[in-house]
Amino acid sequence: MQDLAKKFENLTIQSDFIFKKVMSRKRICIHLLEELLQIKIADINYIEAEKSLEPDYTRRGIRLDIIVEDDKNTHYNLEMQVKNNKNPHTKAFVLPKRSRYYQALLD
Incomplete structure:
Protein backbone atom coordinates (compact mmCIF):
# COMPACT_ATOMS: atom_id res chain seq x y z
CA MET A 1 0.00 0.00 0.00
CA GLN A 2 2.88 2.38 0.72
CA ASP A 3 4.31 1.73 -2.75
CA LEU A 4 1.01 2.82 -4.31
CA ALA A 5 0.87 5.93 -2.11
CA LYS A 6 4.47 6.78 -3.08
CA LYS A 7 3.69 6.40 -6.79
CA PHE A 8 0.61 8.61 -6.45
CA GLU A 9 2.61 11.22 -4.54
CA ASN A 10 5.06 11.52 -7.44
CA LEU A 11 2.43 12.09 -10.14
CA THR A 12 2.23 15.49 -11.86
CA ILE A 13 -0.16 17.16 -14.32
CA GLN A 14 1.85 15.43 -17.04
CA SER A 15 0.47 12.09 -15.89
CA ASP A 16 -2.50 10.94 -17.97
CA PHE A 17 -4.48 10.11 -14.82
CA ILE A 18 -3.87 13.47 -13.11
CA PHE A 19 -4.40 15.45 -16.32
CA LYS A 20 -7.84 13.90 -16.83
CA LYS A 21 -8.76 14.38 -13.16
CA VAL A 22 -7.74 18.04 -13.19
CA MET A 23 -9.38 18.79 -16.55
CA SER A 24 -12.61 17.12 -15.40
CA ARG A 25 -13.01 20.03 -12.94
CA LYS A 26 -15.12 22.46 -14.95
CA ARG A 27 -13.82 25.60 -13.24
CA ILE A 28 -10.17 24.64 -13.85
CA CYS A 29 -10.79 23.55 -17.43
CA ILE A 30 -12.60 26.78 -18.30
CA HIS A 31 -9.89 28.87 -16.64
CA LEU A 32 -7.12 27.06 -18.53
CA LEU A 33 -8.87 27.49 -21.89
CA GLU A 34 -9.56 31.16 -21.19
CA GLU A 35 -5.96 31.85 -20.19
CA LEU A 36 -4.38 29.95 -23.07
CA LEU A 37 -6.71 31.26 -25.77
CA GLN A 38 -7.40 34.72 -24.31
CA ILE A 39 -11.17 34.28 -24.69
CA LYS A 40 -14.17 34.27 -22.35
CA ILE A 41 -16.12 31.02 -21.89
CA ALA A 42 -19.41 31.02 -20.00
CA ASP A 43 -19.77 27.23 -19.72
CA VAL A 82 5.15 15.65 -22.58
CA LYS A 83 7.75 15.14 -25.28
CA ASN A 84 8.37 16.57 -28.72
CA ASN A 85 10.53 13.82 -30.18
CA LYS A 86 12.43 14.10 -33.43
CA ASN A 87 11.79 11.87 -36.41
CA PRO A 88 14.98 9.74 -36.65
CA HIS A 89 14.98 9.96 -40.46
CA THR A 90 14.32 13.69 -40.96
CA LYS A 91 15.45 15.09 -37.58
CA ALA A 92 12.27 17.23 -37.61
CA PHE A 93 10.12 17.51 -34.51
CA VAL A 94 7.00 15.33 -34.71
CA LEU A 95 4.57 17.36 -32.58
CA PRO A 96 3.60 19.94 -35.25
CA LYS A 97 2.72 17.24 -37.78
CA ARG A 98 0.91 15.17 -35.15
CA SER A 99 -1.13 18.22 -34.17
CA ARG A 100 -2.06 18.87 -37.80
CA TYR A 101 -3.00 15.20 -38.26
CA TYR A 102 -5.23 15.28 -35.16
CA GLN A 103 -6.91 18.46 -36.44
CA ALA A 104 -7.46 16.96 -39.89
CA LEU A 105 -9.17 13.90 -38.41
CA LEU A 106 -11.32 16.09 -36.18
CA ASP A 107 -12.34 18.23 -39.17
Missing part, protein backbone atom coordinates in the same frame (compact mmCIF):
# COMPACT_ATOMS: atom_id res chain seq x y z
CA ILE A 44 -18.52 23.93 -21.13
CA ASN A 45 -19.94 20.46 -21.61
CA TYR A 46 -17.76 17.40 -21.55
CA ILE A 47 -18.22 15.47 -24.78
CA GLU A 48 -15.88 12.55 -24.34
CA ALA A 49 -12.67 11.35 -22.75
CA GLU A 50 -10.34 8.85 -24.38
CA LYS A 51 -12.09 9.10 -27.74
CA SER A 52 -10.51 6.95 -30.44
CA LEU A 53 -10.68 7.95 -34.09
CA GLU A 54 -9.71 5.37 -36.66
CA PRO A 55 -10.27 6.72 -40.17
CA ASP A 56 -9.74 3.40 -41.97
CA TYR A 57 -7.47 0.39 -41.85
CA THR A 58 -4.71 2.04 -43.95
CA ARG A 59 -4.25 5.09 -41.72
CA ARG A 60 -3.01 5.51 -38.20
CA GLY A 61 -5.73 6.06 -35.62
CA ILE A 62 -5.54 8.52 -32.75
CA ARG A 63 -6.77 8.69 -29.17
CA LEU A 64 -7.93 12.07 -27.95
CA ASP A 65 -7.55 12.84 -24.24
CA ILE A 66 -10.56 15.11 -23.59
CA ILE A 67 -13.06 16.87 -25.85
CA VAL A 68 -15.19 19.72 -24.51
CA GLU A 69 -17.72 22.03 -26.10
CA ASP A 70 -18.36 25.60 -24.96
CA ASP A 71 -21.55 27.63 -24.82
CA LYS A 72 -20.94 28.87 -28.40
CA ASN A 73 -20.73 25.32 -29.80
CA THR A 74 -16.93 25.51 -30.19
CA HIS A 75 -15.17 22.19 -29.60
CA TYR A 76 -11.78 21.93 -27.89
CA ASN A 77 -9.45 18.95 -27.92
CA LEU A 78 -7.36 18.95 -24.72
CA GLU A 79 -4.13 16.98 -24.96
CA MET A 80 -1.13 16.58 -22.68
CA GLN A 81 2.06 16.24 -24.68
